[in-house]
Amino acid sequence: MLEHVSAVQTADVDAVLLLSFGGPEAPDEVRPFLENVTRGRGVPPERLDAVEEHYQHFGGVSPINELNRRLVADLSAALQRSGRDLPVYFGNRNWHPFAEDTVERMARDGVRRALVFATSAYGGYSACRQYHEDIARARGAATERTGTAPDLVKLRHFFDHPLFVAAVADGVRAARTRLGGDPRLVFTAHSIPSSADRTAGPPEEGGHRYSRQMTEAAALVAAEVGAAEHDLVWQSRSGPPQIPWLEPDIVDHLDDLHDRGVEGVVVSPVGFVSDHLEVVWDLDNEAAEHAEKIGMGFARAASAGSDPRFVEMVVELIGEQVDGAPARGLGTVPRAGVGCNGELCHPGCCEPARRPATAPGR
Ligand SMILES: CC1=C(CCC(=O)O)c2cc3nc(cc4[nH]c(cc5[nH]c(cc1n2)c(C)c5CCC(=O)O)c(CCC(=O)O)c4C)C(CCC(=O)O)=C3C
Numbered sequence: 001m002l003e004h005v006s007a008v009q010t011a012d013v014d015a016v017l018l019l020s021f022g023g024p025e026a027p028d029e030v031r032p033f034l035e036n037v038t039r040g041r042g043v044p045p046e047r048l049d050a051v052e053e054h055y056q057h058f059g060g061v062s063p064i065n066e067l068n069r070r071l072v073a074d075l076s077a078a079l080q081r082s083g084r085d086l087p088v089y090f091g092n093r094n095w096h097p098f099a100e101d102t103v104e105r106m107a108r109d110g111v112r113r114a115l116v117f118a119t120s121a122y123g124g125y126s127a128c129r130q131y132h133e134d135i136a137r138a139r140g141a142a143t144e145r146t147g148t149a150p151d152l153v154k155l156r157h158f159f160d161h162p163l164f165v166a167a168v169a170d171g172v173r174a175a176r177t178r179l180g181g182d183p184r185l186v187f188t189a190h191s192i193p194s195s196a197d198r199t200a201g202p203p204e205e206g207g208h209r210y211s212r213q214m215t216e217a218a219a220l221v222a223a224e225v226g227a228a229e230h231d232l233v234w235q236s237r238s239g240p241p242q243i244p245w246l247e248p249d250i251v252d253h254l255d256d257l258h259d260r261g262v263e264g265v266v267v268s269p270v271g272f273v274s275d276h277l278e279v280v281w282d283l284d285n286e287a288a289e290h291a292e293k294i295g296m297g298f299a300r301a302a303s304a305g306s307d308p309r310f311v312e313m314v315v316e317l318i319g320e321q322v323d324g325a326p327a328r329g330l331g332t333v334p335r336a337g338v339g340c341n342g343e344l345c346h347p348g349c350c351e352p353a354r355r356p357a358t359a360p361g362r
């Protein structure tokens with residue numbers, strides 16, 4: 001499925017916005033950051049306490065902002081090399097620099113129309129629709145403060161882009177070499193509520209676009225590295241235990257593989273674009289520790305963002321909108337995600353999970 005807002009509309013793009021999740025960069029920023037992430041989402045306080053500890057383990061500093069600042073620098077340089085001298089701005093959903101402040105600055109700098117690269121390869125509420133909501137909210141804030149806001153066109157999903165697949169595959173190959181032997185290949189992605197997966201994608205498509213895109217990305221990478229078998233499992237589940245989320249969890253899956261006689265695993269976080277906290281804690285710490293406990297070899301593959309082809313891919317996605325260059329993709333599950341000023345790709349797509357009712361007495 002090719003998606004262009006319209007080459008005419010986007011030919012006069014004058015900036016790029018890197019839009020991401022955000023993360024704390026000091027111990028006293030962790031709690032307010034977590035409160036921003038989970039506001040109104042029914043995440044139990046015990047879960048927040050546990051996650052706060054994961055962040056404090058790293059001195060309260062998530063790697064995500066630094067990784068994104070590097071991406072901004074690399075993308076600026078790559079755009080310049082490709083003959084498109086566009087300024088690259090950086091804004092987040094949950095922490096400084098907030099998208100609201102960045103879009104205000106873009107408005108004051110005279111930016112009229114920008115392309116938005118959101119740091120998720122997939123569809124679904126958290127991975128796509130919520131970034132459209134961020135765009136709408138940030139434009140609203142900028143308009144309130146300056147009287148104007150740039151048009152913001154979100155770029156598409158890229159889970160099956162050949163450069164994304166190649167970058168993830170190289171991470172897998174390197175991890176296999178480090179570990180040696182014949183490890184089993186296991187892919188992970190952020191778990192989401194099962195109800196959110198059911199509503200992912202346009203309603204008439206039957207839902208599950210998040211897990212279907214993920215399944216396809218994992219299969220494409222496995223084929224690229226010549227793995228005969230692989231698994232896709234989930235990590236970092238949140239939310240109260242009585243609400244079903246995508247399963248199995250990576251740690252339970254390691255036990256299962258152990259019972260089946262598997263002696264070593266390479267774990268590739270194909271659901272994420274960079275080695276941020278959920279990767280360096282939930283995989284490098286929790287899952288790796290569990291593997292050690294059960295005597296299983298473990299190597300974590302680098303995510304796509306650490307490969308130079310990732311930046312080249314972003315340059316290509318920009319070219320699709322500016323020049324109408326063809327959209328490259330290896331898969332068959334629809335890739336969507338394009339929208340202007342927060343407008344959804346498709347009416348009614350990726351409805352958020354229903355939030356648990358507010359506790360009595362509040
Ligand atoms: C699909 C998906 C992605 C991938 C797409 C994308 O990248 O956008 C993603 C990325 C990330 N998630 C992140 C962090 C967190 N996610 C949380 C909570 C949640 N994530 C969810 C989903 C996703 N999350 C959901 C359904 C919740 C429950 C609350 C809700 O319904 O919204 C919580 C709350 C505490 C907890 O873990 O329970 C935290 C701290 C970080 C930053 C890491 C860093 O700081 O380096 C990143 C990149």
Ligand SMILES: [Fe+2]
Pocket residue numbers: 190
């Ligand atoms: Fe998350």
